[in-house]
Amino acid sequence: MALLDWISRKNPAPTAAVDTAALLDEGFRAHQAGDGGRARACYERLLAANPQHADATYLLGTLDLAGGDAGAALQRIEAAIALRPTQGAFHYSRGEALRATGRLDEAVAAFQAALAIDDSDARWWNELGLTLDALARSDEAREAYVMSLERDVACVAATCNLANQHLRRNEPETAARLLRGALEIAPDYLPAHGALSQCLLSMDDRAGAIAAAARAVAIDPSAAMARLQHALALAADGQLAAAEPEAHEAVALAPGAAESHFTLGSILFRRGFFEESDAALARALGLRPQYTEALLERADLHYRMARHEEAIASLEALVARDPTLAAARIALASHLQHLNYVDAAEEQYRRAIETEPGRPLAHVLLSSLLHNAARYTEAEAQARFTIDCAPDYAGGWVNLAMALQHQGRMDESAEANRRALELAPGDATARVRLGSVLAQQSRYEQAAAQFTAALALRPGDADALRFLGEISAIQRRERRGVR
DSSP: OHHHHHHHHSSSSSSSSSSSSHHHHHHHHHTTTTTTTHHHHHHHHHHOTTOOHHHHHHHHHHHHHHHHHHHHHHHHHHHHHHHHHTTTHHHHHHHHHHHHHTTTHHHHHHHHHHHHHOOHHHHHHHHHHHHHHOOOOHHHHHHHHHHHHHTTTOOOOHHHHHHHHHTTTTOOHHHHHHHHHHHHHTOOHHHHHHHHHHHHTTTOHHHHHHHHHHHHHHHOOOTTTHHHHHHHHHHTTOOHHHHHHHHHHHHHTTTTOOHHHHHHHHHHHHTHHHHHHOOOOOOOHHTTTTOOHHHHHHHHHHHHHHHHHHHHHHHHHHHHHOTTTTHHHHHHHHHHTTOOOHHHHHHHHHHHHOOTOOOOOHHHHHHHHHHTTTOOOHHHHHHHHHHHHHOOOOOHHHHHHHHHHHTTOOOHHHHHHHHHHHHHOOOHHHHHHHHHHHHHHOOHHHHHHHHHHHHHHHOOOHHHHHHHHHHHHHHHHHHHHOO
């Protein structure tokens, strides 16, 4: 009632014999109880009697905003500000309405105007931080979150947003510490459990990530983001069959969320359900046509489905939109290479390397392309670039071994293959390559051991079987010669 008394003192007297204080009281109570229809009726009756009533105008604007009509809300809230420009809450709500209409820079100015009037509200600082984050003004956003927590250390929303900043900066341990602190204050704060699950995934604590996401689902089974995070955590742990129904739930709960369709599509892809995956990824792109991750995932899927022309068209459009996107150029090159457009593929690999020189995948794929074109010296150079970028990447050593072998540098090739096997003992291809080098050096027993090990890893491997057959034939000829 103290708030309503204050509101009544701040508004002009009514022009008609209407008890505006009683109407405002009734409307405000209905508003707080979630009865928007009744609240709106009271505010409109009040304004009919007193069109200059700032609070009724403002409160109608907040009803519009809650109902999803940000444009109407903005008009009413700005009218309220014109009537009483020194009311901080009005400027704060104007910031919310501007943000809802996508006018983020103006929203920042509105939040700052609210804080210039009253800088004591932790929630206002937090919302300013969120808007600054959306504008990629991360340092300013961080300052806003810190200001929020200085005013209320228990503002778990600000703590979570600050933690998300640390997560984006690849500081998951710091983020997890902040989130656990937030959960001590508010154990059932769902966003903190979801964010903690993301942190733990990035720390490779998959069991912890699954547990945190499952806790979020238990708190609110109808929360689409909780279901989505649970699906992501399960999928990261390889539990695809368990992840799929959670992703379906996320889609059912939020059919307009592109992320849910994308996650479902990715899980279906990994499970080998290509047609269903394609449909889910298409829905994600229908909701967000420039969804880069979905475009790249669908291009990979189309590679597996041999739908190269479709993938090339979408990837060319993606590269045209963002020429700096190395991942798109690498995917485009892979499709072009498969269709034997070797020169075009080479150009895309080299453009990807120019964009991200330290990206080992582009170097190793270009090395393979050059090897297939019998350009062994260049293939060696790219393999060595791969190793410089990622010394513990077995693929780089395998490619180096192949390039050296075709240049007749057998000892070096064998050594590179051994290094690859130290890094990836279960790599059947590396064992076949090492076996072929040893066979060329007439070290048949050692070669046969590598081919046999490759078959144990990959039963039926055609190259291993062929080489073993050749070695067996050579050994029979040698025995006949001895006799």
